[in-house]
Amino acid sequence: MTDVRSWIRVGIIAGFVTIFLALVGLIGRFVDLNLVGEQVTFARLVLIAAPLVAGYVVTRPRIQAGERRALAPRDAIVAGAVSGATAGFVFGIAVVAADAFGIDRIRSVFLNVSEPLIDFVTFGQPPVVGAVILTAVSAIAGGLAAGLRVTPIVARRPITTAVSTILVLGFLQRIIPIALDQLGLERDWLYSRSIGGLTWLGAIAVGAAAAGLSVLNARKGRELRARLFSAGEEKTGVAPAQLVLVLVLVAVLVAVPWVVGEVISQVLGTVLIYVLLGIGLNIVVGYAGLLDLGYVFFFAVGAYSTALLTGAALNTFTGSGPPAVSLDLNFYLAIPIVLLIAAGAGLLIGAPVLRLRGDYLALVTLGLGEMVTVLIRSPWLVPLVGGPNGMRGVSDAAIAGFGFRETQHFYYLALGFVLLAVFVSWRLSASRIGRAWTAMREDEQTAEAMGVNTTRFKLLAFAMGGAIGSLGGSMFAVQIGSLTPASFEVQVSILVLGLVILGGLGSLPGVVVGSLVLVGLPGLLREFEEYRGLAYGAALVAVMILRPQGLVPNVRRSRELQEEERAQDEWAQEKEVEVAAVEGMAT
C-alpha cells in the first residue's frame, strides 16, 4: 500500500536528520541544558524532534479528487507512530553500528560523537536495547504529533500555544530572569537557580496562562479588538486604544535597555545597527529591485568616514598613532558629511552597473563589495585607515558630556537613527519616487517608456540605500570605538540580504523582524553560537519553502512572487478550455 510506503519514507528521512543533528553536536553538547525541570532538556527535545515532525507531516490532509480529506484519528495515529518508529529505528541502527564500529574511530572525523552521547541516546542501556527504546520513544512522539494533527482546532490551538510558550520561555532562561530581577520581581517560582530552566510549577502556570489567553482570543478576540480599535474612530480617526498601544510601545522601547540588562542591550544595539543596514538595502533590493550583494561597502564607508571625520587615530604597534585626518569634527556635524560621502559612493557603485540586471548585477556588486575589504587592508591606505591594524578612538557621539559608547546609552542613539531611517524610507516609498521605483522593478523598459528616467532612479536608489546603510556603519563605529577590516567581510552583505529577504522584500516591519531573528536570536542564545550558520541556512530554506514572500510581507512584492504560478495556472486553464473545445468538436 502506497500510504505505508510514504510513512516509512518520511520516517527514514527523519532518522537521517536525527543522525545529522547528533553528528553536529546538537544532542551531545546540550544534555545539561534544562528547559523545564531536569526532565525536559534540549538534547531530549532534539532527539524526538525529527520523529515529531515526521508524524505531523505524514498526517497532513490529502487532496483527493479535488477534496481535502483529513485522516481518521485512528489511522492518523497509526501513520504517525509508524513514521516515528521508522525514524527511531534508523537512528537506533546507526547507534548500534557506531558502537560496533568503535566510537573513537568515528570521533576522528566527527568530533561530537562520544561515549556520553552514545550513553545518552541509548538511555544508559546496551546499544541494542537502547535502539529498541529509541524506536518505541520515537513511535510515541510520532503518534503524539499525529494525534495533535487530528485534534479539533478548539483544543489544538491552546495546546500548541501553551507548549510553544513554555519552550520559548525555557530558551530565554538567560534573559527573562535578569529582566525580572531588574524589575524587582520574584523569579524563583518561575526559573530555577540551580538547574537553569523553568520550574515545573512555572511551566504549568505559564502554559495554563498561554492556553487560557489562546482560548479567550479564539472566542472573544475579534469582538474585543473591534471594540478597542473602533471606539472614537468617527471623531478623530484614531481609536483611543490605538493611542494607548502606541504609548505603550514607546514606553517599552524606552525602558527596554534598563529592564533587560547590559548583555541584552548590547545585542539589541547590534540588532539596531543591522536594522539600519536592512532599511538601506531594502531600498535598493526591495523597492528598486536591484540585487546588491556588495552592501558591506556602505557599512565600511559609513564606519570609516565617521572615524576619520571625528578624529580617530591609527593603530600602530606601539599603541595609538596620530589621527589620520586632523579634522576632529563633532559627531553630529560629521554625520551629514558621512551621508553625502555614502551617497556619492552609491553613485560610484551604481554607475558601472546601470546596464546590468539580475544575476549579472548581483555578481558585479559582489565583486565591488569585496573590493572594500581589499582596499582597507591595503598597504596603500595604511596612512589613512591603518590597514590591518585599524583605527581607534572614534567619537562616542557625546551630547553635553553624555556619551553613547556605554551599551545602554548606545541603544538610544541607534534607536533614534533607526526611527529617522524608517521615517525617510516610508515617506520615499509612498511618493512619486517610490512609485517610479516600483514601476521600474515591475517592468524597467516600460517604466522608461512612460517617462521614468531609469538611469536616474537606479542611481537614486543606490545613493539613498547607501546613505541609510552608512548610518549603520557610523553606529557601529560609535558602538565599538575602534575599527579593523575584519568587521567588513562579505558575510555582512549576505547577512543583511538574508534578513531583508527573511522579513519580506520591500517591507519595513520585515526588516525589523528579520534583524531580530537573524541577529538578535543568535546574540541571545550564545550557547548556539556555533550553530549560527546551520540555523541561518535552515531558516532561509524553511522560509523560502513555507513563506517565500517573507515573514512580514509587502503585499505587492508577494504578489509579484506569485505571478509566475498564476501565469502557469492561466496557461493550464487555457489548455483545459482548448481540450474541452476539441473534445466538444469530436462529439
Added chain:
Amino acid sequence: MSEAPAVLEVRGLEKHFGGLYALTGLDMEVRGREIVSVIGPNGAGKSTLFNTITGLYGPDGGDVRFEGQSIVGLKPSQITRLGISRTFQTVHLFPNMTVLENAMVGQHSRSRSGVLGAVLRLPSQRNEEERIRGKARESLSFFGPRLSGYRQEQPAFTLSYANRRRLEIARALATEPKLLLLDEPTAGMNPTETQELTDQIWRLRKDRGVTILVIEHDMRVVKGVSDRVIALDYGKKIAEGTYEEVAHDERVIEAYLGTKASA
C-alpha cells in the same frame, strides 16, 4: 486635407538586427491632428518603427524629427517628456500596481518633486501629488465606467484583457502626449469592443487634439479611423494614401497574398 505642419518626420530610417534589415530607408511623416495607420504583413517592420521612434532602439541610419527637432539618440523617457507616448503590442502594464497607480506613473515626467519634497511632504509636493492623482483619474475617465470606481484600486493584473489594453491607452494619455503611438490596440478584442475603441480613437483626436499613429491588422478599424494609410513591407514603404487607394494597391495585395501564379 489641409496641410498642417508635420509633427513627426521620418527620413531614411534604417534599423538592422545583424543580417536582418527591419527598416531600410523609410520615409514618412505625420501631420498635426492626423490619424495615420501603418499596415503590413508580419515582420514588415511596423513595431520596429515604433520602437525606433520612441527611443527603445537606436536607429542605424536616418533621422526622426518631432516638431522639427531631431530625437535620435534621446532616451525613451526624454522622448516621452517631449510628448510622444505609446502602447505596446503585447500588453506591458505594471501588473501589481493598482489601476490608478499605473496611470499615475504616466504623469511621472510631468512632475518633479524630489527626495526632500517626498520626505518632508512639503506643500508643493502634496499639491503635485494631488494633481498627479487628478490627471490620472481624468485619463482613466476617458473610458467611462470601464476603468472607474472600485476598479481603480485593484491591481492591474485583475483586469480583463480588453481593459488592460484600455489601461495602457489611459496610461499613455496620462503622459499628456501630443503624438500617440498605438500598437495593435484592438488585438484580442471582440467586435463590439473593437467598434467601441474605433470610436474612441476618433474621440481622442476630437476632444484632446492628439495626433495618432496606429498599427492595426483589423482592416475595419483601419478603414474606420485612418485619414491616411501607410503600408510597409520588408522595412520599406510600399504604398501610401487613403484607405481605398492603399487597399487596392497591387503591391499591397501582393505583400499580403503573394504574387499571382508567380510560383
